[in-house]
Amino acid sequence: MQVLVRDNNVDQALRALKKKLQREGVFREMKARRAYEKPSEERARKKQEAVRRAKKVARKNAQREGLLPGPKKKAPRAPRAAA
Known part of the structure; x- marks a missing residue:
């Protein structure tokens, strides 16, 4: 796994690394x-x-077929006022 550090911004690179590890399931594996x-x-x-997983798939299919509400x-967020 590789994360690029741009403009010596290590904090941003760490966040990217953590996100990649989370997506790969490394933290879940370590906990287990x-x-x-x-x-x-x-x-x-x-x-x-x-x-x-089966319930989730069934619920998604029911939503696609219109049997359940999606x-x-x-709600869209209001734009921030300039300070």
């Missing part, structure tokens, strides 16, 4: 490896995650 997970707990967790639209 902190403690031993029994095989039965791992199976239960994976089954629960699969159920959650996600709420965010």
Whole structure:
């Protein structure tokens, strides 16, 4: 993984690195490896995650078909006043 530092702006490069690591799931993996997970707990967790994914897919399909209302639209923000 590589992050470019532009104009000696290390803070911005760190933010970009953290975002990339988050997207790749590195933090989630580190948290999971902190403690031993029994095989039965791992199976239960994976089954629960699969159920959650299946419900999400079903909800998205229902929204596309018009059976459920779509996600709420965010209201546009008011422009900031110049100080």
